[in-house]
Amino acid sequence: MKSTASFDLLKASARAPQSISKDETRRETERIRQELVGWQNRLYAENKRSVLVILQGMDASGKDGLIRRVFSGLNPQGVRVQSFKAPTDEERAHDFLWRIHAHAPRRGMIQIFNRSHYEDVLIARVSGLVGTQDAQQRFTAINAFEKLLQQAGTTILKFYLHISEEEQYERLQARVNDPTKHWKYEAGDAEKARQWPRYRAVYEDVFRQCSPKSCPWHLVPADQNWYKAYVVARALRDALVGMNPQYPATKQLRPR
Amino acid sequence: MKSTASFDLLKASARAPQSISKDETRRETERIRQELVGWQNRLYAENKRSVLVILQGMDASGKDGLIRRVFSGLNPQGVRVQSFKAPTDEERAHDFLWRIHAHAPRRGMIQIFNRSHYEDVLIARVSGLVGTQDAQQRFTAINAFEKLLQQAGTTILKFYLHISEEEQYERLQARVNDPTKHWKYEAGDAEKARQWPRYRAVYEDVFRQCSPKSCPWHLVPADQNWYKAYVVARALRDALVGMNPQYPATKQLRPR
Numbered sequence: 001m002k003s004t005a006s007f008d009l010l011k012a013s014a015r016a017p018q019s020i021s022k023d024e025t026r027r028e029t030e031r032i033r034q035e036l037v038g039w040q041n042r043l044y045a046e047n048k049r050s051v052l053v054i055l056q057g058m059d060a061s062g063k064d065g066l067i068r069r070v071f072s073g074l075n076p077q078g079v080r081v082q083s084f085k086a087p088t089d090e091e092r093a094h095d096f097l098w099r100i101h102a103h104a105p106r107r108g109m110i111q112i113f114n115r116s117h118y119e120d121v122l123i124a125r126v127s128g129l130v131g132t133q134d135a136q137q138r139f140t141a142i143n144a145f146e147k148l149l150q151q152a153g154t155t156i157l158k159f160y161l162h163i164s165e166e167e168q169y170e171r172l173q174a175r176v177n178d179p180t181k182h183w184k185y186e187a188g189d190a191e192k193a194r195q196w197p198r199y200r201a202v203y204e205d206v207f208r209q210c211s212p213k214s215c216p217w218h219l220v221p222a223d224q225n226w227y228k229a230y231v232v233a234r235a236l237r238d239a240l241v242g243m244n245p246q247y248p249a250t251k252q253l254r255p256r
Numbered sequence: 257m258k259s260t261a262s263f264d265l266l267k268a269s270a271r272a273p274q275s276i277s278k279d280e281t282r283r284e285t286e287r288i289r290q291e292l293v294g295w296q297n298r299l300y301a302e303n304k305r306s307v308l309v310i311l312q313g314m315d316a317s318g319k320d321g322l323i324r325r326v327f328s329g330l331n332p333q334g335v336r337v338q339s340f341k342a343p344t345d346e347e348r349a350h351d352f353l354w355r356i357h358a359h360a361p362r363r364g365m366i367q368i369f370n371r372s373h374y375e376d377v378l379i380a381r382v383s384g385l386v387g388t389q390d391a392q393q394r395f396t397a398i399n400a401f402e403k404l405l406q407q408a409g410t411t412i413l414k415f416y417l418h419i420s421e422e423e424q425y426e427r428l429q430a431r432v433n434d435p436t437k438h439w440k441y442e443a444g445d446a447e448k449a450r451q452w453p454r455y456r457a458v459y460e461d462v463f464r465q466c467s468p469k470s471c472p473w474h475l476v477p478a479d480q481n482w483y484k485a486y487v488v489a490r491a492l493r494d495a496l497v498g499m500n501p502q503y504p505a506t507k508q509l510r511p512r
Contacts, residue, residue: 068331073328075328081336083333183302247438248438
């Protein structure tokens with residue numbers, strides 16, 4: 001996992017380092033997942049702070065599968081996944097962070113954003129809805145918003161799942177050919193894949209503009225599902241170790 | 257598991273039938289949990305119907321633990337837990353189903369209510385906030401509300417976790433004595449335990465009034481965690497088998 005502040009996606013590898021063993025890594029991921037169960041329990045019991053995991057990545061970069069691989073096994077009472085699709089009419093009638101803010105994690109929770117406010121400076125730019133100047137305003141707003149959450153006790157982890165053009169092509173084909181994956185296929189998939197260079201450019205802009213030291217983007221090589229799961233699980237574990245949540249003495253902080 | 261339409265809680269056993277082996281049951285629960293993973297995936301992909309699991313039970317009847325035991329392992333993207341605490345000022349300024357309705361499951365999801373609108377005809381009655389006549393109006397409203405959800409494609413499973421007075425006493429003591437459980441302790445716990453007979457009476461009323469054939473309450477013997485998990489996991493699996501969700505041919509129903 002690398003910090004992405006000045007990252008060239010064209011040169012970034014989408015694969016695990018050669019030195020890394022798949023079997024060992026899988027076992028290690030499993031071990032980390034066990035650790036996460038305990039940490040989550042403490043975070044929930046402490047009921048003071050929270051974790052927000054933001055997942056972005058091109059179509060078929062494996063956001064859904066990653067959520068399953070890393071977060072299945074945690075107590076669902078302390079985990080919430082929020083998927084952001086195209087905004088509704090009502091959502092569009094507000095500022096772009098309005099619908100996001102409503103899903104900020106409450107104390108004690110691990111919240112996962114499957115896509116996020118970053119779509120509003122990604123697809124919104126590629127589609128021409130948002131120009132360079134508006135994007136700049138949004139970057140400023142995003143940085144302020146994330147700082148607000150951090151000051152309220154939220155640890156934010158931002159992951160970009162980096163998939164290669166070749167692997168993406170394979171996966172989108174599978175959606176056509178595999179009956180259990182048909183439902184993921186969308187007519188626009190191929191079109192969006194063709195816009196790859198444009199996406200790359202706006203992603204790089206995001207990494208430059210929205211990676212303050214306290215809240216960096218992390219690039220996750222995403223062509224191999226086992227490696228991606230390991231990188232994210234480890235980063236989450238490390239974050240929780242750093243937070244070191246404690247069982248409180250009584251339930252005073254949890255009024256019913 | 258028994259349907260509760262005319263149930264006498266004083267006579268109901270809170271323990272597993274003697275003939276049942278703990279080890280075998282645990283293995284069977286594990287097997288069912290594996291099955292659930294596949295069913296949930298289909299439900300989510302189908303994106304037409306949903307499941308609502310309503311959990312009620314006295315303090316320390318093990319609602320939190322049950323959620324962990326049965327639903328950990330499912331893809332958190334398709335599961336959501338909503339805990340209902342004492343209503344906020346804003347919630348109290350609306351009808352009692354307003355805050356509940358906001359958390360009705362969306363298509364494709366398994367939603368779990370940890371406590372529910374039933375608190376408004378349980379603790380609300382024991383505390384004297386709601387009289388017999390008001391309760392009757394609420395029963396009618398609840399039945400209509402649940403029918404509305406069913407007509408929109410939601411399968412509702414209502415479980416009452418039935419714990420004995422002795423076991424409850426043990427568990428509340430553990431919250432005082434075990435440092436990892438202190439945070440669950442509340443000053444009112446002992447007081448609420450003393451109101452047991454009143455709770456029993458209002459629960460029985462709920463079972464009589466809110467168990468239409470299409471939406472019965474199920475009584476789950478809850479003194480043993482392994483048995484409780486088995487009963488609920490099995491009921492959920494059976495419900496999903498009955499629904500038999502299908503992978504759709506394309507993603508047409510999932511606009512982004």
